[in-house]
Amino acid sequence: MSFVLTPKHLEQIEELKGRYPSAHALALPLLWMVQEQEGVITLDAIDCIAPYCDLPSMELYRIATFYTMFHLEPVGTYHIQLCKTLSCALCGKGEILERLQAKLGIKAGETTADGRFTISQVECLGSCGSAPVMQINEEYHENLTPQKIDEILEALE
Amino acid sequence: MRDARIVSRRFDIPQIHTIEVARNHGAYEKLHWAFALSSDEIITMIHESGLRGKGGGGAPAGDKWSLMPLNDSRPSYLVVNCDESEPGTFKDRQIIVKDPHLLIEGIILTCYAINAHHAYIYIRGEYAPFQQILQTAIDEAYRAGYLGASADGSDFALDITIHRGAGAYICGEKSALLESMEGKRGHPRLKPKQKECEWYFGNPTLVNNVETIASVPFIVYDGPMAYRAFGTAKSPGTLLFAISGHVERPGVYEAEFGVSMMEYINRFGGGIKGGKKLKAVIPGGASTAVLTAEEAAGATLDYETLQSMRSALGTGGMIVMDEDTDMVEALKNLLEFYRHESCGQCTPCREGTGWSDIIVHNILEGTASSTDIDRLLQLSRTMNGQTICVFAPAVSMVIDSFISKFRDEFEAKLRKDL
Amino acid sequence: MSQVTITVDAQDYRVEEGSLLIEVLIQNGIKIPYFCYHEALGADGNCRMCMVEIEGQKRPQIACDTIVKEGMGVRTKGENINGVRQRILELELINHPVDCPVCDQAGECKLQDFYMDYGLYDSHIDMRQKIHGKKHVDLGSNVMLDQERCVLCARCTRFTADVTKTHELGIIGRGDHARVSTMPGRKLENPYAMNVVDLCPVGALTSKDFRFHQRVWFLKSTPSVCHGCAMGCNIFIDHNKAKYKEDTIYRFRPRRNDAVNGHFICDAGRLSYKALQENRQKEFELGGDSCTEQEALEAVKTAILEAQNITILIDANLYNEEIERIIVFASGIGATVLCPSDCYYDESFGDTWLKKPWRAANIEYINRTEIEHRLPEGSVDLLISFNHPSSKTVDSRLKIIFATHQGHKADILLPISLFSESSGSLTNIHGMTQHCEKAVEGEAPDLIRLVDMIEGEL
Numbered sequence A: 001m002s003f004v005l006t007p008k009h010l011e012q013i014e015e016l017k018g019r020y021p022s023a024h025a026l027a028l029p030l031l032w033m034v035q036e037q038e039g040v041i042t043l044d045a046i047d048c049i050a051p052y053c054d055l056p057s058m059e060l061y062r063i064a065t066f067y068t069m070f071h072l073e074p075v076g077t078y079h080i081q082l083c084k085t086l087s088c089a090l091c092g093k094g095e096i097l098e099r100l101q102a103k104l105g106i107k108a109g110e111t112t113a114d115g116r117f118t119i120s121q122v123e124c125l126g127s128c129g130s131a132p133v134m135q136i137n138e139e140y141h142e143n144l145t146p147q148k149i150d151e152i153l154e155a156l157e
Numbered sequence B: 001m002r003d004a005r006i007v008s009r010r011f012d013i014p015q016i017h018t019i020e021v022a023r024n025h026g027a028y029e030k031l032h033w034a035f036a037l038s039s040d041e042i043i044t045m046i047h048e049s050g051l052r053g054k055g056g057g058g059a060p061a062g063d064k065w066s067l068m069p070l071n072d073s074r075p076s077y078l079v080v081n082c083d084e085s086e087p088g089t090f091k092d093r094q095i096i097v098k099d100p101h102l103l104i105e106g107i108i109l110t111c112y113a114i115n116a117h118h119a120y121i122y123i124r125g126e127y128a129p130f131q132q133i134l135q136t137a138i139d140e141a142y143r144a145g146y147l148g149a150s151a152d153g154s155d156f157a158l159d160i161t162i163h164r165g166a167g168a169y170i171c172g173e174k175s176a177l178l179e180s181m182e183g184k185r186g187h188p189r190l191k192p193k194q195k196e197c198e199w200y201f202g203n204p205t206l207v208n209n210v211e212t213i214a215s216v217p218f219i220v221y222d223g224p225m226a227y228r229a230f231g232t233a234k235s236p237g238t239l240l241f242a243i244s245g246h247v248e249r250p251g252v253y254e255a256e257f258g259v260s261m262m263e264y265i266n267r268f269g270g271g272i273k274g275g276k277k278l279k280a281v282i283p284g285g286a287s288t289a290v291l292t293a294e295e296a297a298g299a300t301l302d303y304e305t306l307q308s309m310r311s312a313l314g315t316g317g318m319i320v321m322d323e324d325t326d327m328v329e330a331l332k333n334l335l336e337f338y339r340h341e342s343c344g345q346c347t348p349c350r351e352g353t354g355w356s357d358i359i360v361h362n363i364l365e366g367t368a369s370s371t372d373i374d375r376l377l378q379l380s381r382t383m384n385g386q387t388i389c390v391f392a393p394a395v396s397m398v399i400d401s402f403i404s405k406f407r408d409e410f411e412a413k414l415r416k417d418l
Numbered sequence C: 001m002s003q004v005t006i007t008v009d010a011q012d013y014r015v016e017e018g019s020l021l022i023e024v025l026i027q028n029g030i031k032i033p034y035f036c037y038h039e040a041l042g043a044d045g046n047c048r049m050c051m052v053e054i055e056g057q058k059r060p061q062i063a064c065d066t067i068v069k070e071g072m073g074v075r076t077k078g079e080n081i082n083g084v085r086q087r088i089l090e091l092e093l094i095n096h097p098v099d100c101p102v103c104d105q106a107g108e109c110k111l112q113d114f115y116m117d118y119g120l121y122d123s124h125i126d127m128r129q130k131i132h133g134k135k136h137v138d139l140g141s142n143v144m145l146d147q148e149r150c151v152l153c154a155r156c157t158r159f160t161a162d163v164t165k166t167h168e169l170g171i172i173g174r175g176d177h178a179r180v181s182t183m184p185g186r187k188l189e190n191p192y193a194m195n196v197v198d199l200c201p202v203g204a205l206t207s208k209d210f211r212f213h214q215r216v217w218f219l220k221s222t223p224s225v226c227h228g229c230a231m232g233c234n235i236f237i238d239h240n241k242a243k244y245k246e247d248t249i250y251r252f253r254p255r256r257n258d259a260v261n262g263h264f265i266c267d268a269g270r271l272s273y274k275a276l277q278e279n280r281q282k283e284f285e286l287g288g289d290s291c292t293e294q295e296a297l298e299a300v301k302t303a304i305l306e307a308q309n310i311t312i313l314i315d316a317n318l319y320n321e322e323i324e325r326i327i328v329f330a331s332g333i334g335a336t337v338l339c340p341s342d343c344y345y346d347e348s349f350g351d352t353w354l355k356k357p358w359r360a361a362n363i364e365y366i367n368r369t370e371i372e373h374r375l376p377e378g379s380v381d382l383l384i385s386f387n388h389p390s391s392k393t394v395d396s397r398l399k400i401i402f403a404t405h406q407g408h409k410a411d412i413l414l415p416i417s418l419f420s421e422s423s424g425s426l427t428n429i430h431g432m433t434q435h436c437e438k439a440v441e442g443e444a445p446d447l448i449r450l451v452d453m454i455e456g457e458l
């Protein structure tokens, strides 16, 4: 097994255990730790964390495939998650996607060859009042326009 | 429309998310006074206020609180629902970002009333940046002694833990949320046959929406009658209504229940974008039946009126669509959402959401047959009332409303390609 | 437990208070479609097929999540409820190929049954738009998965999660992308794995061992008991005699017995039917050369009459009746009967559920007789072995072996029938005596008949 939790995470796990009536509750927090550390959730890592939440690896794998934010396949350094749901669609998400695809030369669902950018289309980000919206990794970018996309991407170059 | 700000009262105060500023504006000030009240007294206040759950269902909060056993050998828990994933809904986020101490104070009062010593806030994974702000506020509250072994110098101990979701709309449904917090996939549970509280690892648990809990301090401190001074008899108080789509000033604006929908759209939303005409409004988050412009003109924002129009108030997140909106495209957009978000447990929902998405896709592509609209309605009937949770019935209601109100647009797509 | 009265389709039933409605319906033979409920796994409530109408309830309710109550009125039939089921069934079929004639499950598929029962209105399903799953996934342990036929009832996954607790199978993904799978690169691997094939209500899980060898409607089932170990799991022997061929066993299937094996059997027991039919001893042999039955019996008689001392070895897989018969026979000829049993004990085979380390079906019956478990001491003049595996380790002047299978060296060799070719009873490790019916017609003679004839000659 190549995956090991960092001492910081081990400390967090101890603290978290005291906060829940059962270790099972640590499933999601543990998967988050793995993804934070590795960027992706590997089977190796699942086997490593399983004992900490007292769940079989299969259950963790099932969980990882249920929640869309968990990645079982690696994504780019910058994971662009463009909202595709109704309010954003009404407010011009289409042209934002076009601009993103044109700028990065990839389609939604793809990653650039250098592994820097992935474009995903996601469901409502809870930001409909500032549509169209996307998240790059965890950061929100709101009230998007094609010009704004240019600026944002340039800042990341 | 009169000013009605209860939950958003302090939103505009700069730096109100910090504990110093919040305290300067009355946060935690009357806690010790509330601790002199009994559980029953607080629960009675909630009953009398008529407070209804603001997560979408509108269940009377007092009833739910009363289901919590006060002298149980098992620990009781409060779970605050901040999953906020219903399209068109972005109000809870305002509370945790702008006035997190209001929520924390609401949690303290609620836990005290139901005798819970640990509260969890289940927050959608995407809200990581806002979770950070909320966590900072919680840390401040611990340091200031409002949380921890003795809340505000009383003998009441309370911990708050934020639990982060990971991208699943269905985890907003309370039993799926609890499953998720138990380290499982977010599959809604089979409903109990009688009224009872929720259960977290077999312990009695109350689940309430963020805004519901954030309304508690006002009710306890100002009294249930002050709350009832707003709203209607059946929908007392206020709601952080939200508005998005084709309006000039989308956003979250608190208003009392019972105000006119159009007045709200025009006054807060600044009217339809670009001066266009209104075509339709989805009144309370995507999962409520769409209203035509004519219906919207007669609608008021309260549970009873929208229900009588065979729609629902839901989360109060209005999605406004102008005259140029393609309603078939709009339905397709929502069906993709539902197809993506169905937990997949029950057959009618798992297969029904996928299949209806395919049918509307075919209608848009011009490959559908003339009977497909009726097939869609038939499918929607199968999704209604035969599933574990109300996700599928909501989809059914959405499909029915789009087709019954905009059938000509669906038929036009079919004709075009005949 | 107190009883309550409920009414189902206008007929009254006295049933145990607190029982599940679906159980009551099944036990009383009232037809109700269901996929996800299983008596051994309980309710999961996911298929929504078991809908019934309950008086006083607005909407149909699922019977697998309804506890019976005094005075409850239930309707399982009628236009309304049939319509509901039909529509759900149609959805079930959306992503399911309806090519029953080529499906291995045909004939024992619930989907096919219900499909026939309820019929389907014109469904206009465009196959190209169906979600296509993988058709031939080798899960391991001889189990093949066809994802397109799966109705996601979660029976198989609940089996590995709740019964074997080995957790190899799970439903992964969400919505209409949900599917049954193992973890990538891992296998279904436990001693009871093949039970998932029986549990699967449709043709999604099939046994590589059985796949397409026989159409199920050609098979005859005979109740029997597994001889793989001392547990005595109840089985059905599924067999068929095709024209000009021998009556052949195609599979063992678990037969429900809550007092022994519940609904399940182990894979070793399930697959034991194969070795059973291979390398049969068919001929009578004298000094290695085949002979007639008459010649062999003559030789046995002479050997017995001339013997200085006689030791009989008796296999702990023989039926009670056979053992008793041999005991009587032995006392008539003054023989010592032994059952050396070390060879039956395999620690590694045992577990805490069904599998017992004693790999002999009737070891407990032997325990209850005077027969000692040891090898013979001193020099044996004549050894008569009734199919005992340790025959060759015993030195004797002369050896007579009654054998089901080849591989024995003896002066006189007599073929005998298999347990599946005769009837009799067995006493399992917990002292339960169970009957096995004769399933197939064999060519080898019945052991008791041979003993009768030998005794008659003496």
Ligand SMILES: Cc1cc2nc3c(=O)[nH]c(=O)nc-3n(C[C@H](O)[C@H](O)[C@H](O)COP(=O)(O)O)c2cc1C
Pocket (backbone or CB within 6 Å): B052, B053, B054, B055, B056, B057, B058, B059, B061, B081, B082, B083, B084, B085, B086, B169, B170, B171, B172, B173, B174, B175, B207, B208, B209, B210, B212, B213, B389, B390, B391
């Ligand atoms: C599909 C579905 C999604 C839901 N999502 C949310 C949500 O994101 N936030 C929320 O507070 N309630 C949500 N609910 C409602 C909850 O189940 C629950 O009723 C609510 O959290 C209770 O709090 P309240 O009574 O204060 O509204 C959802 C319900 C369903 C059926």
Ligand code: SF4
Pocket (backbone or CB within 6 Å): B170, B187, B188, B341, B342, B343, B344, B345, B346, B347, B349, B350, B387, B388, B389, B390, B391, B392, B393
């Ligand atoms: S109705 Fe849909 S979301 Fe709800 S439990 Fe069933 S499959 Fe899951």
Ligand code: SF4
Pocket (backbone or CB within 6 Å): C149, C150, C151, C152, C153, C154, C155, C156, C157, C180, C199, C200, C201, C202, C204, C205
């Ligand atoms: S493979 Fe069979 S038993 Fe398993 S979930 Fe699918 S239909 Fe059910």
Ligand code: SF4
Pocket (backbone or CB within 6 Å): C226, C227, C228, C229, C230, C231, C232, C233, C261, C265, C266, C267, C268, C269, C270, C354, C355, C356
């Ligand atoms: S446990 Fe023993 S008796 Fe049961 S099936 Fe397996 S081998 Fe046969």
Ligand code: FES
Pocket (backbone or CB within 6 Å): A083, A084, A085, A086, A087, A088, A089, A123, A124, A125, A126, A127, A128, A129, A131, A133, B087, B088, B089
């Ligand atoms: S629809 Fe895009 S954030 Fe809600």
Ligand code: FES
Pocket (backbone or CB within 6 Å): C033, C034, C035, C036, C037, C044, C045, C046, C047, C048, C049, C050, C051, C062, C063, C064, C065
């Ligand atoms: S058997 Fe009742 S829902 Fe499946």
